[in-house]
Amino acid sequence: MFKKILVANRGEIAVRIIRACKELGIESVAVYSTADKNSIHTSLADLSICIGPPPPNKSYLNINNIISAALVTNCDALHPGYGFLAENPSFEENCSDNDITFIGPPSDAISLSGNKSMAIEVMKKHKIPVIPGSSGNVENLRQALNISRKLGYPVIIKASFGGGGKGMRICRHSHDLESLFSLAKSESLSSFGKSEVYIEKYIQKPRHIEFQIIADNYGNISCAGERECSIQRRHQKLIEEAPAARLSQKTRRVIKEYAVRAARAINYKNLGTIEFLVDENENFYFIEINSRIQVEHPVTEMVTGIDLIKEQIKIASGERNAFTGRDILASGNAIEFRINAEDSENNFAPSPGKITDCFLPGGPGIRVDTFIHSNYIVPPFYDSLIAKLIVWANSRDEAISRASRALSEFRIEGIKTTIPFHKKIISNENFKAGKIHTHFIEEEFAL
Numbered sequence: 001m002f003k004k005i006l007v008a009n010r011g012e013i014a015v016r017i018i019r020a021c022k023e024l025g026i027e028s029v030a031v032y033s034t035a036d037k038n039s040i041h042t043s044l045a046d047l048s049i050c051i052g053p054p055p056p057n058k059s060y061l062n063i064n065n066i067i068s069a070a071l072v073t074n075c076d077a078l079h080p081g082y083g084f085l086a087e088n089p090s091f092e093e094n095c096s097d098n099d100i101t102f103i104g105p106p107s108d109a110i111s112l113s114g115n116k117s118m119a120i121e122v123m124k125k126h127k128i129p130v131i132p133g134s135s136g137n138v139e140n141l142r143q144a145l146n147i148s149r150k151l152g153y154p155v156i157i158k159a160s161f162g163g164g165g166k167g168m169r170i171c172r173h174s175h176d177l178e179s180l181f182s183l184a185k186s187e188s189l190s191s192f193g194k195s196e197v198y199i200e201k202y203i204q205k206p207r208h209i210e211f212q213i214i215a216d217n218y219g220n221i222s223c224a225g226e227r228e229c230s231i232q233r234r235h236q237k238l239i240e241e242a243p244a245a246r247l248s249q250k251t252r253r254v255i256k257e258y259a260v261r262a263a264r265a266i267n268y269k270n271l272g273t274i275e276f277l278v279d280e281n282e283n284f285y286f287i288e289i290n291s292r293i294q295v296e297h298p299v300t301e302m303v304t305g306i307d308l309i310k311e312q313i314k315i316a317s318g319e320r321n322a323f324t325g326r327d328i329l330a331s332g333n334a335i336e337f338r339i340n341a342e343d344s345e346n347n348f349a350p351s352p353g354k355i356t357d358c359f360l361p362g363g364p365g366i367r368v369d370t371f372i373h374s375n376y377i378v379p380p381f382y383d384s385l386i387a388k389l390i391v392w393a394n395s396r397d398e399a400i401s402r403a404s405r406a407l408s409e410f411r412i413e414g415i416k417t418t419i420p421f422h423k424k425i426i427s428n429e430n431f432k433a434g435k436i437h438t439h440f441i442e443e444e445f446a447l
C-alpha cells in the first residue's frame with residue numbers, strides 16, 4: 001500500500017480524499033494556491049505545499065509545480081480528484097515518469113475517453129448500442145448534409161473532444177446546418193483547441209443515466225449500479241440520485257452488463273463511469289466515458305456502502321477488485337444536491353465572498369461533503385460548488401422528505417446559494433413522481 005498520497009485538488013473533493021487516506025492509514029499532502037492558504041483541506045492533510053497564485057493555470061493546473069510538490073514530499077501516489085488535471089493524459093504520464101502512481105486509469109484510457117467519436121466507434125465494434133450517427137468525425141459541410149439527411153432531422157453536432165455542452169448544436173432543419181456546423185467547429189476549436197465534430201440523431205428529452213465501474217489491474221470489472229443525472233441546467237448537474245427512478249429492473253440489469261462490457265472493450269482500469277442516454281421507451285445508448293471519480297459519487301456510496309475513493313486507492317496500489325464475482329446491491333435511495341455559491345434568483349450568477357454564518361444539517365441519513373465554515377471566504381477563482389448535501393432513506397419518497405427537512409436546516413449566510421432552488425425542485429410534482437429528463441429544469445422552471 002502507498003505511504004503518502006499527494007492530493008492534487010482543492011475544495012470538498014480534496015477533503016474527501018484526505019479523509020479516505022486517513023482511514024487507510026496513509027499520509028496525505030495537500031497542495032494549495034495562495035487563495036486557498038487557509039482552506040480546510042490544507043489543515044486536514046498531514047502536510048501542505050503552496051503551488052502558486054490563485055489563477056488555476058498557475059496553480060491547480062500547473063503540472064510542474066504539482067509534480068515537484070509530490071517529489072519533494074516523497075509521495076508515492078497522487079490523487080487528481082475531478083476537474084483540473086484529472087482527465088489530462090500527459091499528467092498521468094508525467095506522474096508515472098516520476099515513479100508516482102496516478103490514482104486513476106492509464107493515459108491511453110484517459111485519451112480514448114476524451115476522444116468521444118473514437119470511443120463510440122470502439123463501442124460499436126463491441127456491439128454496445130450507440131445513437132445512430134456519423135461514423136467518426138465529419139470533415140466538411142457536404143458530409144454533414146449527407147449524414148444528416150440519412151439520419152433525419154433533428155440532429156445534434158457534438159465536439160469530439162468536448163464537454164460541458166460546448167461545441168454542441170442541435171440542428172432541426174437542413175437550411176441551418178451550414179451555420180450550426182461551422183459554429184460547433186469554431187466553438188470546439190476555441191474551447192478545446194481541436195475543431196473535430198461528429199453528428200448524431202437527436203434524442204428528444206432523454207434521461208442521462210451513468211453506471212459506476214470498478215476495474216482492477218487484472219481485468220476484474222464490476223458495476224456498482226447507476227446514477228440518474230438528468231436534473232441539470234445549462235449542462236451543470238444540480239441533483240443526482242441512485243438508483244434511477246422509473247427504470248425497469250430488466251433495463252437496469254441489461255445496461256449494467258453493457259457498462260461492464262464497455263469498460264472491458266477499452267481495457268479500463270480503476271474507477272470510471274459509462275454514460276448512457278435513455279429515451280421514453282427505455283431504449284438506451286452509450287454516449288461517453290468519464291475517466292475520473294465524479295462529483296456525484298456519494299449517491300453510489302450511500303446505496304452500496306462502498307467507499308469509492310478507498311477503492312480507487314486500493315486498486316491503484318495493486319489490490320484486486322474486492323467485488324469480483326459478487327453482485328453489488330443497492331439498498332434504499334440516495335439524492336445529492338449541489339450547493340453552489342450562485343444566486344439562483346439572478347440567473348445563477350456567481351456569488352463569492354464571506355460566509356458570515358454557517359450551520360450544516362445532520363441527523364439520520366444526512367451527509368454533507370464540504371469545506372465551508374463560518375467566516376470562510378469563498379474565492380472567486382474556482383468552481384462555485386461549495387457543498388454537497390447527500391440524503392439517504394429507505395425509499396425515494398422518504399429521501400425527498402428528508403431532503404426537505406435538511407435543506408430547511410441548512411444555513412449559509414453572507415452569500416447566495418442554490419439551496420432555495422433545490423427547495424423548489426423537490427416540491428415539484430413531476431420531480432416527486434420521478435418524471436424527470438434532461439429538459440426538466442427548462443420545462444418546469446422556464447430556465
Ligand code: MV4
Pocket residue numbers: 131156164165200201202203204206208232235277287288438439
Ligand atoms: C445528446 C442529446 C440528445 N441526443 N445526444 C449533453 C451532454 C453530453 N454529454 C451529451 N448531451 C446530450 N447528448 C443526442 N444524440 C441530449 C444531450 C443533452 C442535452 C442536449 C442539449 C441541451 C441540453 C442537454 C442536456 C442534457 C443532455
